[in-house]
Amino acid sequence: MNVFLRNFLILANFLPFCTSASEHIEVNISAFNEPIEIFVDGNTIFYSSLPKNLVGQVNFQVNTIGTFYPSGITDSNCELVESRAKNAVNSFFPNSVRVEQRNLVRKYGSVKLKFSTTDSFYSKLLKRRIVEKISEKLNNNLSYDFKDNFQIDEASFVVEYDKNAISNIIDNKEEINKQLFKVTDINLLKKGSISVELNSSDFICDLHSGKAKIKLIYQGKYGIKKNTNYILSNSEIEHIILNLNNNKIKYFEPNVINSKEKNLILSSLLLKESLQSINRSNLDIDNFFLLLEQITNQDDGKIYSNLSSNLFTITIGAVDNYPYKYTGTLNFEIQKPNLKQTQ
Numbered sequence: 001m002n003v004f005l006r007n008f009l010i011l012a013n014f015l016p017f018c019t020s021a022s023e024h025i026e027v028n029i030s031a032f033n034e035p036i037e038i039f040v041d042g043n044t045i046f047y048s049s050l051p052k053n054l055v056g057q058v059n060f061q062v063n064t065i066g067t068f069y070p071s072g073i074t075d076s077n078c079e080l081v082e083s084r085a086k087n088a089v090n091s092f093f094p095n096s097v098r099v100e101q102r103n104l105v106r107k108y109g110s111v112k113l114k115f116s117t118t119d120s121f122y123s124k125l126l127k128r129r130i131v132e133k134i135s136e137k138l139n140n141n142l143s144y145d146f147k148d149n150f151q152i153d154e155a156s157f158v159v160e161y162d163k164n165a166i167s168n169i170i171d172n173k174e175e176i177n178k179q180l181f182k183v184t185d186i187n188l189l190k191k192g193s194i195s196v197e198l199n200s201s202d203f204i205c206d207l208h209s210g211k212a213k214i215k216l217i218y219q220g221k222y223g224i225k226k227n228t229n230y231i232l233s234n235s236e237i238e239h240i241i242l243n244l245n246n247n248k249i250k251y252f253e254p255n256v257i258n259s260k261e262k263n264l265i266l267s268s269l270l271l272k273e274s275l276q277s278i279n280r281s282n283l284d285i286d287n288f289f290l291l292l293e294q295i296t297n298q299d300d301g302k303i304y305s306n307l308s309s310n311l312f313t314i315t316i317g318a319v320d321n322y323p324y325k326y327t328g329t330l331n332f333e334i335q336k337p338n339l340k341q342t343q
Contacts, residue, residue, distance in 0.1 A: 024048050027133045029126070031118040040134060043142045046149045047121070047222055054117060054330040056188075058207065058214065061112040061195065073111070078166070078205035081105060085169040085202050104201075106175060111204050115183055115214075115332060116193035122148060123192060150222030155184040162211035166202040176203045180214070189218060189330070207334055216330040231287045236278050241307045243274040244295070252302060263301030268292055270303060 026035045037049035060073065087093060088102035120126065127146045135141055157180060161167060167176065179198045188194045198204060206212035232240065251266040252258075258266070271292055275281055283291075295303050 025134055025137055027130050029129055029133075031126075036130065038130060038134060040138070040144075043144050045130065045134065045144050045146045050121065050150065050222060050326055050328065052326065052328045054328060056115060056117045056216070056330045056332045057335055058332045059114040059116070059335045060204070060208075061114050073204060073208050075209075078208065081201045081205050082166045082169070085166055088170055102170060105170060106200050106202070108199070109201065110197050110199045111201075112195050112197045113207075114193060114195050115188055117189060117330060120190060120192035121150065122190050150220060152186045152189055152218050152220040154220075155186055155189070155216055155218040157183050157214060157216050160213045160215065161206065165206045165211040167200070167206050167212060170202060176200050183214065183216060186218070188216070210334065214332045216332070217327065218330065219325070219327050221325050231283070231291065232280070236280065239278050240271075240274045243277050244270060244303055244307060247273065248303060258301075260299070260301040264292075264296065267296045267301060267303045271295065 023040055025038050025040055027038055028035045032051045033053055033055065034051040036047065036051060039046045039048040084101045085105050088098050088105060090098065093101070131144045131146065134144065159173070159176070159180070161173075167173060176198075179200060180196060182194060182196045185194050203212060207214075247270060251270045252263070268288075271288070272281070275283055275288075295307060297304055
């Protein structure tokens, strides 16, 4: 349709229908290394693209340091842990000594680790920041409805060890992985934090020194969650066709030749009248013009003489639930407080 005519019809207020703006907006949040892409549909917000590389934190929360002694996790105490780990695999020591040394490294005493994300995708704080950014970019103060249109299907983790990591001495890292398994709880990404308790002093020292690094890998789907919809139902289409055919004579006089632009205006007024007859005057302007284009002759702008119902079967909002798959990583940075043994 002629762009000028379309704008003229709107500005001239021939068609006082509801309109709804929809667009993709890139939002930069300081907590993330990548922008978040948002789809804005009227006053509803959906995630359109999620950051693929997140940064989280690991904080040591002392439960009972045990083998670390009252001074906590320090370089000197980790040297002692390394010495015990070497004793645990030293064939010159009797088996009872090796078992005792091993238990001191992998069994006795515990440290609680708090894994946290800078911002959870579900957090109210993050959503509020996004709404503020969108309102600023669109220069409005709408009350937005934020839809959680993504899901996390599964999460796994990997630990990257330096070649000089203390955990390499005893090895058998499956023991450590079993203790770390809770980090795959998707509540970490939903709620923002979880706690995991470990009894492996060698691994704690490797985390502290940076010789072991944990990476969470999560997989899921996201997309605009809408159901397939139609502009008009079958019964509405039948009523509109009947109204159009019965009232053409009021708008198009026989033997009168109008310009294409005038005919399009007359066709739009007739369509408007037909929609009002079935109480569908609330149809938004974009869908109105979709219908108008389907029922008018592109050469002269008049409504076709023989309309069929299939001209109206135009789908809108036909988007699969969660159509896009994604894989993201969450790399944890270690926070180093001055830990002391708690009694």
